[in-house]
Amino acid sequence: xxxxxxxNRARHRIKIPSYVSAFIVVLLSMAAFxxxxxxxxxxxxxxxxxxxxxxxxxxxAHLGSFAGTWRTPAELDNYxxxxxxRFQFYSKNGSTVVxxxxxxxxxxxxxxDDDAVYPVEFANFGTINGVSLxxxxxxxxxxxxxxxxxxxxxxFQIQVANTSSASVDAAVAFQASISGTPASVAGKxxxxxDGNFMRAxxxxxxxxxxxxxTGTSTDNGFPITGQCNTAVSGATNKVAxxxxxxxxxxxxxxxxxxxxxxxxxxxxxxxxxxxxxxxxSSAGAVADxxxxxxxxxxxxxxxxxxxxxxxxxxxxxxxxxxxxLSNLTNNSLYxxxxxxxxxxxxxxxxxxxxxxxxxRQIYSMLVPSLNWQELQYWARxxxxxPAGQIHHxxxxxxDVSGCPSSIGRNMxxxxxxxxxQHEDYRNIDKWVDLNCAFIISVYETFIATADTAKLSYLWxxxxxxxxxxxxxxxxxxxxxxxxxxxxxxxxxxxxADGTLDLNFYNSSLAAVTYKILxxxxxxxxxxxxxLQYDKYYDSTRTEFAAKYFTALKFPVxxxxxxxxxxxxxxxxxxxGEMFDTSGINFTIRSLNANYNPLTNGLSSSATAIYTExxxxxxxxxxxxxxxxxxxxxxKALQYDWYQRIFNNxxxxxxxxxxxxxxxxxxxxxxxxxxxxxxxxxxISVPVVWRNYYTxxxxxxxxxxxxxxLEPILPAEMNHAMTKALVFSPEGWATVNYTESGVGYATQxxxxxxxxxxxxxxxxxxxxxxxxxxxxxxxxxxxxAQVTKVGTGYAKELRINLQQTIPPSGAIITVSDNPNFAxxxxxxxxxxxxxxxxSSTLKSFSITTCPSVTHxxxxxxxxxxxxxRFSGNGVTRYRFGVVSQNADNVLSPGVYVVKVVSGNTxxxxxxxxxx
Numbered sequence: 001x002x003x004x005x006x007x008n009r010a011r012h013r014i015k016i017p018s019y020v021s022a023f024i025v026v027l028l029s030m031a032a033f034x035x036x037x038x039x040x041x042x043x044x045x046x047x048x049x050x051x052x053x054x055x056x057x058x059x060x061a062h063l064g065s066f067a068g069t070w071r072t073p074a075e076l077d078n079y080x081x082x083x084x085x086r087f088q089f090y091s092k093n094g095s096t097v098v099x100x101x102x103x104x105x106x107x108x109x110x111x112x113d114d115d116a117v118y119p120v121e122f123a124n125f126g127t128i129n130g131v132s133l134x135x136x137x138x139x140x141x142x143x144x145x146x147x148x149x150x151x152x153x154x155x156f157q158i159q160v161a162n163t164s165s166a167s168v169d170a171a172v173a174f175q176a177s178i179s180g181t182p183a184s185v186a187g188k189x190x191x192x193x194d195g196n197f198m199r200a201x202x203x204x205x206x207x208x209x210x211x212x213x214t215g216t217s218t219d220n221g222f223p224i225t226g227q228c229n230t231a232v233s234g235a236t237n238k239v240a241x242x243x244x245x246x247x248x249x250x251x252x253x254x255x256x257x258x259x260x261x262x263x264x265x266x267x268x269x270x271x272x273x274x275x276x277x278x279x280x281s282s283a284g285a286v287a288d289x290x291x292x293x294x295x296x297x298x299x300x301x302x303x304x305x306x307x308x309x310x311x312x313x314x315x316x317x318x319x320x321x322x323x324x325l326s327n328l329t330n331n332s333l334y335x336x337x338x339x340x341x342x343x344x345x346x347x348x349x350x351x352x353x354x355x356x357x358x359x360r361q362i363y364s365m366l367v368p369s370l371n372w373q374e375l376q377y378w379a380r381x382x383x384x385x386p387a388g389q390i391h392h393x394x395x396x397x398x399d400v401s402g403c404p405s406s407i408g409r410n411m412x413x414x415x416x417x418x419x420x421q422h423e424d425y426r427n428i429d430k431w432v433d434l435n436c437a438f439i440i441s442v443y444e445t446f447i448a449t450a451d452t453a454k455l456s457y458l459w460x461x462x463x464x465x466x467x468x469x470x471x472x473x474x475x476x477x478x479x480x481x482x483x484x485x486x487x488x489x490x491x492x493x494x495x496a497d498g499t500l501d502l503n504f505y506n507s508s509l510a511a512v513t514y515k516i517l518x519x520x521x522x523x524x525x526x527x528x529x530x531l532q533y534d535k536y537y538d539s540t541r542t543e544f545a546a547k548y549f550t551a552l553k554f555p556v557x558x559x560x561x562x563x564x565x566x567x568x569x570x571x572x573x574x575x576g577e578m579f580d581t582s583g584i585n586f587t588i589r590s591l592n593a594n595y596n597p598l599t600n601g602l603s604s605s606a607t608a609i610y611t612e613x614x615x616x617x618x619x620x621x622x623x624x625x626x627x628x629x630x631x632x633x634x635k636a637l638q639y640d641w642y643q644r645i646f647n648n649x650x651x652x653x654x655x656x657x658x659x660x661x662x663x664x665x666x667x668x669x670x671x672x673x674x675x676x677x678x679x680x681x682x683i684s685v686p687v688v689w690r691n692y693y694t695x696x697x698x699x700x701x702x703x704x705x706x707x708x709l710e711p712i713l714p715a716e717m718n719h720a721m722t723k724a725l726v727f728s729p730e731g732w733a734t735v736n737y738t739e740s741g742v743g744y745a746t747q748x749x750x751x752x753x754x755x756x757x758x759x760x761x762x763x764x765x766x767x768x769x770x771x772x773x774x775x776x777x778x779x780x781x782x783x784a785q786v787t788k789v790g791t792g793y794a795k796e797l798r799i800n801l802q803q804t805i806p807p808s809g810a811i812i813t814v815s816d817n818p819n820f821a822x823x824x825x826x827x828x829x830x831x832x833x834x835x836x837x838s839s840t841l842k843s844f845s846i847t848t849c850p851s852v853t854h855x856x857x858x859x860x861x862x863x864x865x866x867x868r869f870s871g872n873g874v875t876r877y878r879f880g881v882v883s884q885n886a887d888n889v890l891s892p893g894v895y896v897v898k899v900v901s902g903n904t905x906x907x908x909x910x911x912x913x914x
Contacts, residue, residue: 050152052150057257125158314717346679349392350414353438388466518534597637719740743767774813
């Protein structure tokens with residue numbers, strides 16, 4: 001009977017060889033796929049998925065293949081193909097059995113139905129034998145428990161859905177080559193926990209009755225029954241998960257691929273290479289942790305992508321920003337003893353303070369604990385000779401006692417915690433920007449976190465770095481040129497070695513650094529140093545304007561884009577205009593004439609590839625143009641960069657420092673092995689987040705309780721921004737914004753934090769209205785609490801708020817009309833989270849929230865209820881002492897209004913005058 005049953009089954013079983021599985025999948029699901037969505041990052045060889053400082057795995061959806069590196073940075077150990085590693089599928093629908101030896105994405109017209117948008121990757125495997133298969137792969141994300149992001153694992157979830165009218169058996173197998181002595185772990189998967197290079201593939205399902213089995217690559221049970229029936233052996237084995245799906249039912253199959261390298265640093269004298277050695281002793285233990293936290297890590301990763309993509313900010317900007325976060329995986333280094341840094345990328349140097357500080361802003365928003373750890377590393381290695389100099393890099397050990405001379409410079413190596421005099425890749429003692437970058441990063445991480453203990457620890461190092469900047473000014477200054485507070489003969493990260501005169505970059509950065517030092521000195525109650533910093537700040541910005549804001553002295557050489565880097569950072573950090581607006585305008589006009597980006601984009605007119613650095617040019621120059629309302633110039637630069645990368649899918653996760661060639665014919669399917677490369681992914685690519693935050697308008701100083709909500713919208717957003725996501729250590733938030741009226745000077749801002757936020761002072765843009773009426777949730781703010789501050793492009797309205805903004809959010813309106821109240825409903829860009837109150841001397845009104853039930857009671861001072869209402873959705877209730885514009889006429893007096901809106905209770909007091 002058994003033999004006969006197998007014979008019968010064979011009549012209806014369809015075996016799909018791996019080399020034609022893609023064709024079958026396309027035939028079975030073509031109707032569901034024409035082109036990937038416009039926002040999809042399709043056709044790459046995969047996003048780098050893995051923990052911080054651990055290594056990474058890439059899944060190429062259109063080839064169904066895997067690649068990996070077991071230690072980052074990729075420049076040290078580039079991605080290599082993982083032989084025989086793949087997803088496989090089995091299904092039994094009625095009497096028809098179908099199996100596929102290689103799952104890959106549906107493809108049509110040269111495009112793949114996948115989307116690699118770090119920290120997530122999606123792929124549509126199509127519908128096979130009545131079962132739809134969709135992949136969600138991800139890197140671990142848990143911003144409240146960062147350690148879970150620092151372990152060596154990658155996650156893969158396949159959703160199987162029954163599209164037929166009868167029950168279906170479905171199974172997915174993860175086949176992988178794992179060297180050493182493989183073992184089966186009952187109910188979980190396979191692992192080898194021997195030797196120094198351990199691997200594990202564990203599986204689970206949301207179906208508690210799912211059958212998990214293991215077998216070899218040649219196992220004959222899986223293609224026939226969906227279950228493996230051989231003992232694991234040899235290098236290549238598989239883990240299979242089988243479920244039964246009722247008609248229309250969907251289930252999840254989950255895999256964790258974990259690795260563990262029990263090795264030490266090449267120098268042989270320090271702790272191991274990997275932070276995770278503190279926690280684990282085997283790959284199986286890592287995989288267990290992954291299974292335990294699978295859903296949480298997945299939901300966190302998905303939240304980043306889904307909430308980012310929910311906004312109307314152009315998709316190309318969001319994609320650029322999200323892809324840049326892959327540096328957390330691709331080029332991070334995290335040692336067992338806590339030394340943390342990133343590698344440069346295109347160039348094989350670890351650390352690179354000059355480039356990393358451009359990216360550090362978004363890390364202060366996402367993983368500030370690692371920012372602090374890295375800054376501590378730079379502080380403890382600060383030079384004693386010359387005193388206070390911050391290093392450029394941290395991968396040299398030639399002058400460290402006990403370090404083997406054979407190592408020299410080695411990317412495996414990270415110098416010890418206190419190797420103050422270790423060599424850099426070149427002599428960097430003239431490099432002013434390294435010291436500025438350190439100070440700026442400390443300040444930026446501090447205002448995000450208000451961690452006074454960390455600031456107190458670092459303050460002595462900050463002061464030394466500040467003194468070093470002033471010492472360098474003395475050493476590298478031509479007193480005869482009449483500018484004693486400007487550098488001449490100094491050097492910096494542009495690697496010019498004095499060949500080009502780039503002293504303007506150092507002077508510009510130094511100016512904003514003095515301003516920051518002055519602010520920190522106030523916090524640390526260091527009055528003497530504050531006086532000195534203020535003197536240097538005022539003198540530097542005065543002399544800078546006198547020297548460079550003239551046609552005769554304006555730098556026209558390569559990398560002139562850096563001339564106002566300090567002003568760009570000053571705007572971003574809400575430190576105001578350092579220079580007169582006329583000088584800033586002159587400089588931007590000169591840069592436009594020098595580069596002509598509206599015609600040339602990033603390139604010069606003479607060459608296809610410019611000899612400048614894309615990350616710096618898009619930030620220093622493009623960011624400044626965005627901040628000053630020249631969004632066409634900003635877009636000409638940044639969108640050109642985007643096209644040069646994203647129109648060649650082989651560059652999406654391998655973005656270099658220099659400017660890639662223009663793409664005439666897009667490459668939408670990356671090749672292997674070329675497209676696997678991750679070595680060039682550059683340390684400063686996340687600088688694009690600074691432009692993103694400039695658009696959203698969010699800045700925060702948690703220590704002072706200041707909050708800035710000052711969106712700057714490119715023309716293509718048509719004066720409205722919806723659901724823009726910002727990250728913050730205090731909790732994420734969304735910002736909605738519309739600008740309308742004459743000159744688009746009327747503002748409606750909706751700020752919705754995930755967690756309550758204490759705000760002492762709120763800043764919004766001063767858009768030039770003669771009179772400003774500010775309201776918070778419809779309640780007018782006393783004009784005495786609103787002050788005009790700032791000059792030029794940094795004009796603001798300073799609002800003394802002293803409030804806690806709850807998760808229900810706040811709506812801020814700014815208008816020259818005291819009766820202005822936005823018409824709010826779910827179709828408007830700015831949607832309502834709390835009832836909106838508005839009032840005049842003789843009237844007040846309440847506008848309730850959409851899609852929420854409400855109860856309103858209006859009570860007089862005598863305790864009697866004058867009016868009571870209830871309803872659902874948006875309704876405007878108007879009260880006044882006269883019937884004009886009032887639905888409810890009340891006598892003059894004092895009234896207390898209680899509004900129950902959903903789960904929110906609000907009370908307001910109003911006075912109606914005769």
